[in-house]
Amino acid sequence: MPEKKLQIALYWGAACGGCDVAVLDTNEFVIGVGFLVDIRLWPIAADGKYRDVEAMADGELDCTLFHGAIRNSENEHLAKLLRRKSKVLVALGSCAHLGGIPGLANQVTKQEILERVYLDNPSIEAGNRVVPLPSTRVDAGELEIPRFYRRVYRLDDVVPVDYYVPGCPPAPEQVKAALQALVNGTLPPARSVIGASNRTVCDDCRRRKEEKKVTRFHRPWEILQDPDRCLMEQGILCAGSATRSGCGVRCPDSGMPCRGCYGPAPNVIDQGAKFVSAVSSIVDSKDPREIERILGDIPDILGYAYRFGLPASLLQRSIR
């Protein structure tokens, strides 16, 4: 047992809370961790004020696990604050690592989002259609809310990150392994991805793989699948071949295609472009019109190819 307990924080940016659950899903392990560390900030589980963090000395925290993407000025402010206060900053989960599901908002403009959410949404009563402004004057004075950015960033875009733990959410055993390494002081060299291998999901997938030629793509519910055969060979768009492994093949094992949450393989700089390359390469036709037809079965290619990593792609966002 260390002399002094490790000081850690868990914080969320634009996130769903799934990564917090993944931490809790380490079950009795996290309780054990509780004996080894002081949790100084964890909004979902324990009370804590920003001013308490601001009062800390720089580097006072041994580690911050930051999950969630950067969507607004509050996310960025806290990312920078926690970076300053932490010796080690970990991007936990797809959103902090690659932008995640919130990053899909980079397909549309800030204006479109605000109009959709606050003006055009059918559940809003007439007369209540108000777009919130960063600051509002009320009788008691000036009220401020965080500024909503025109796009989503990953954590790495706003602060230097030491480690990345991929996944939406990360597999609990990988969270456990990362925490263990932190506690034991056995972290790999800085800027590594931890809790993932150098290969892709196919390496761990138990389904039988043969040579691939596809003449039709299907949504998972459209066919009766062979549970032992590679999904891609059955025309189900599975991102496993273009996705780093480490998740434990949770989706394909449950009959669902991999959706790519662990991000690209280490040598690949753009997961979606690589996926597009691989998928279209196995289309079995030489006729341009038939090729168009076969690939036409695939809906929303941008959303599919970069479901968890649009802000981490080379183009990062739609320029519309």
Next chain:
Amino acid sequence: MEDRRIGVYVCNCGTNIAKVVDCDAVSDFAKKLPGVAVARSYKYMCSNPGQEMIIQDIRELSLDRVVVAACSPRMHEPTFRKALQTAGINPYFLEMANIREQCSWVHDDARAATDKALALAHAAVRRVVHHEPLEKRFVDMCPATLVLGGGIAGLTAALELSDAGQPVFLVEKDDHLGGNLARVDLTAPYLDSARDMLADRIRRVLESPKIEVLLRSTLQSLSGFVGNFRAEIRVGADGARTVDVGSVLVATGFREFDARRIEHYGYGRLPNVVTSFELERMLREGRILTRGGRVPKYFAMIHCVGSRNPEYHGYCSRVCCMTALKYGHEIKSALPGAYVYDLYIDMHAFGKGCEDFYRRTAEMKTMFLMYAKGTTPEIVPSGPDDDCEMLIKVHEVLSGEEIEVPADLVVLMVGMEAREDAADVAHLVSISQDKDGWFIESHPKLDPVATTTEGVFIAGTCQAPKGIPGSVAQAEAAAARILGKISRGKIEVDAVFAEVDETRCSGCRMCNELCPYAAIEYDAATKRSRVISAVCKACGCCVAACPSGAIQGRHFTDRQIFSQIEGVLEWASSQG
């Protein structure tokens, strides 16, 4: 990477590059780039002093990477690689920037061309930093050769190869050897008999223990690579042969232009309008008669039928002018009272002995009448008072007059065109065709019988229209090239191929079906894919497709190409 010592050499190519591109500006710019130890501009980099300069710099300045901004790498990459090797560094440490064919020769705005040259040089410097040392490999050379086509070119090459003791499989589509030449009587300009030329060669081919002649046969597929091809051949109606060969010579010849396509001349409709090949047959048979069985008195040769006319073929078929002159001699010798008219556009008499032949033919009173390019003489039936079958109305250019030429037999000098199966053959042996369908040689001047597929050669009229001497010379050249490879025993295979990093391969098998050469093996035990490097031809298809980023294309790695992309764009944007 930062401590590279790069030498940049900007070629002026006399004035070819320097008259448009500011070569000094390119070398001054390069001097300032990170990693560049020396940059020079010089009149002719490919000259001996130019290469010596590079070699000396490599040795004295300890250069470890070299960029040559000059002509197309298709031209001189081997030259400069050799210079690097001479200087003692890996030849693949070279990158070329093409500032001649793709810059100074196609742009006239000096500023824009210089900008482009700077961008290309920048990209080359950025790329060369990431070049890795590669070693060439050697594989055994199979000494047998597959010759496609039993015409004069194929026969000649087969004999050259077999005379040198090497085995040959001679594949001929027809049931006899000789090709188009077997349809010819005498040859221009010396009036030798084609039959005599062929008979001896065919006899020697048939008697040679080294040559296996496969008649009524066609190539079905060709797999493998230089030194190690496997050919599937269909023999007769249902026979099949599989042969292993080290080289392939394509000598499939030409077909004659279909004169029916020019309706104006009435070929197929007017009984006494014949093609040059039909006249050859009459000459060979010794019976020159009109369709009505009469001995013709007036002969008219119309030149350039299907040739030198953008509606049909823009090119000159090269042999028709002299063939037409030859008819003058043969007709006058068979029928001394006959009149011979040659209706021509230009008289192409460029071959050895041809100008003399032209003069001799004129002295024999062949009447030469010039018609204008782009026009066609008109053939009309003769009147009741005429003593000939037809009249040809032509605007004679030299006299400027409209004249009528009497004719009993009109001979259309049909040009050569690519065979109907040329595209199939090209596809089977992986060579290209030009816009007219002729097979493309590796270099039109310096490498005329090799193709872009190593180990596949071309000779004779399948490459372009030519006469017998040209076909024979090409056949002998190709045989010499093949014998050169055979004599070395081993052949060098390019060091550029794809390879799988087994620590990253996930066995997804996305790549397995993509390779056109079946060079990718899947090992079910280890669940990994592997590239058989000797079979790989480095197209890079699997590299682009590999979703794990586990396949790298040597010399065309992602890192190298990304650097080029950054290089061409960073430079441009900095100039904005």
Next chain:
Amino acid sequence: MGFEPRIVGFLCNWCSYTGADLAGTARIHYAPNVRVIRVMCSARVDPTFVVKALAEGADGVLICGCHPGDCHYSEGNYKAMRRFPLLGRLLRDYGIEEDRVRLEWVSASEGKRFAEIVDDMTERVRRLGPSRVKTLLEADRVER
């Protein structure tokens, strides 16, 4: 001076690059806006190259390969052909105009055709104006 598009060209070694060289040998002049990167086959063109070029500020990307049925590697150009539609849709979703990325077949003998394609593409991209990709990415950048 007006807007001069910056176009990155990926040309296959055997047909298109040779065709571009032929334009040079024949002195067929064309717009100086394309910067050529040689690849062995159009099938080597990973869609990543295209997005990389756009992210680095290219106003257009031109991919040229052998005509279908005429590939030096038998069918590499068909693989390029297969990848293009999905890449095109991806780019459209990114808001990148169709005319900015083009796949063309140019044989070794089509120097003139190469020149015409470059001229035509340069004009089309010129009409679209500069690509906003790099400008926006730079404007988005956050001080770390």
